[in-house]
Amino acid sequence: MPELPEVEAVRAGLARHLTGRRIADVEILDSRPLRRQDGGPEAFAQALRGRAITGAARRGKFLWLPLDDGRALSAHLGMSGQLLVRGTAAPAVAAASGAHLSPPGEPPPDLTATRAPSLVRDLSCQPRHLRIRLLLAPLPGDAPGGVALDLVDQRMLGGMRVTELVPTADGAPGGQGSPEPLVPADAAHIARDLLDPVLDRAAAVTRARSSRRAIKTVLLDQGIVSGIGNIYADEGLWHGGVHGSRQSAALSRRAVERVLKATASVMERALAVGGTSFDSLYVDVEGAPGYFARSLAVYGRAGRECRRCGATLRSEVIGGRSHTSCPRCQTRPRARGTRGQPGPRL
DNA sequence: GGAGCCCTGCGA
DNA sequence: TCGCAGGGCTCC
Numbered sequence: 001m002p003e004l005p006e007v008e009a010v011r012a013g014l015a016r017h018l019t020g021r022r023i024a025d026v027e028i029l030d031s032r033p034l035r036r037q038d039g040g041p042e043a044f045a046q047a048l049r050g051r052a053i054t055g056a057a058r059r060g061k062f063l064w065l066p067l068d069d070g071r072a073l074s075a076h077l078g079m080s081g082q083l084l085v086r087g088t089a090a091p092a093v094a095a096a097s098g099a100h101l102s103p104p105g106e107p108p109p110d111l112t113a114t115r116a117p118s119l120v121r122d123l124s125c126q127p128r129h130l131r132i133r134l135l136l137a138p139l140p141g142d143a144p145g146g147v148a149l150d151l152v153d154q155r156m157l158g159g160m161r162v163t164e165l166v167p168t169a170d171g172a173p174g175g176q177g178s179p180e181p182l183v184p185a186d187a188a189h190i191a192r193d194l195l196d197p198v199l200d201r202a203a204a205v206t207r208a209r210s211s212r213r214a215i216k217t218v219l220l221d222q223g224i225v226s227g228i229g230n231i232y233a234d235e236g237l238w239h240g241g242v243h244g245s246r247q248s249a250a251l252s253r254r255a256v257e258r259v260l261k262a263t264a265s266v267m268e269r270a271l272a273v274g275g276t277s278f279d280s281l282y283v284d285v286e287g288a289p290g291y292f293a294r295s296l297a298v299y300g301r302a303g304r305e306c307r308r309c310g311a312t313l314r315s316e317v318i319g320g321r322s323h324t325s326c327p328r329c330q331t332r333p334r335a336r337g338t339r340g341q342p343g344p345r346l
Numbered sequence: 347g348g349a350g351c352c353c354t355g356c357g358a
Numbered sequence: 359t360c361g362c363a364g365g366g367c368t369c370c
Contacts, residue, residue: 001363001364001365003365032352032353035352036367061365061366076365076366077365078352078353078364078365078366079353079363079364079365080353080354080355080364129354153353154353154354154355155352155353155354155355155363155364156352156353156354157352157353157354157364157365157366158365158366211347212347213347213348217347220365222365222366229364229365230363230364230365281364319347319348320348320349320350321363321364321365322362322363322364
């Protein structure tokens with residue numbers, strides 16, 4: 001499922017393939033991903049026809065393609081959304097979703113070979129769960145069949161809309177890939193993400209510590225720091241040595257800083273290998289999966305051994321989300337009258 | 347700040 | 359057949 005590293009991999013691909021392209025037509029196979037579009041599907045198509053894409057930007061898990069009329073096509077992939085570029089200049093390469101995931105323990109294939117700036121099947125390929133297709137005006141050197149951007153989404157928890165761009169609250173660039181101090185109106189309430197150079201990390205720590213909720217819930221709150229989903233929240237907490245049920249306000253400043261730093265570090269390492277393809281639901285714009293799943297320490301590993309101490313990892317529910325943790329490496333809240341669980345000093 | 351909903355596929 | 363998984367929005 002796409003979190004910040006996966007969305008960033010998608011953004012980079014969109015920037016590479018789509019910047020400067022013009023949208024010729026819009027095909028809506030299922031209008032449900034457009035449920036938040038003002039004016040409905042017809043307004044969506046109308047707003048995009050004839051517009052040129054001027055870039056690709058991202059804040060947290062929100063993506064947007066700025067358009068030449070000052071508005072933007074904004075997209076959130078939810079948990080199963082994929083944006084796939086089809087039929088670019090070079091011949092199609094077999095890159096079926098998840099088809100070249102290596103078994104755990106085996107070295108990843110040559111990333112430079114799988115990430116050539118080309119590929120992806122032609123437009124005659126209509127994948128299962130294709131919801132929206134943007135047909136792009138042809139350019140010299142394009143594949144004969146044409147070029148398109150497909151929104152493929154199994155579960156449709158995300159969506160797309162054409163929206164106004166509004167000034168950022170702090171006057172700084174809107175996000176990765178956006179030199180302008182603008183963000184889509186529907187992402188204006190989203191905080192800067194952990195990999196954003198403009199993020200005021202000290203202020204984020206203060207905001208996190210002002211909440212009485214569990215630290216795990218706070219990490220997932222996109223209004224405090226954006227881009228963290230369930231996978232990287234669990235990984236960051238494990239690396240930071242803090243159990244997700246600890247009340248955020250009860251943690252030391254240093255502990256919150258350590259967790260945020262650890263989470264950012266995990267996301268940076270994931271980004272370097274194309275993100276996490278925990279299942280077949282995440283691939284980049286060229287259909288290639290990421291290779292970070294093999295490096296996950298806790299997420300999806302409940303009942304298995306902790307890679308640090310060998311204890312059996314546990315799973316529980318915090319704030320309605322699963323949380324996998326090590327009972328030995330991650331400190332829990334102290335019960336009344338006890339000295340708490342063993343673990344790293346905070 | 348928490349619960350419920352959206353939505354589909356999968357495993358029990 | 360049912361419960362779960364997930365992010366974000368709406369409602370209370």
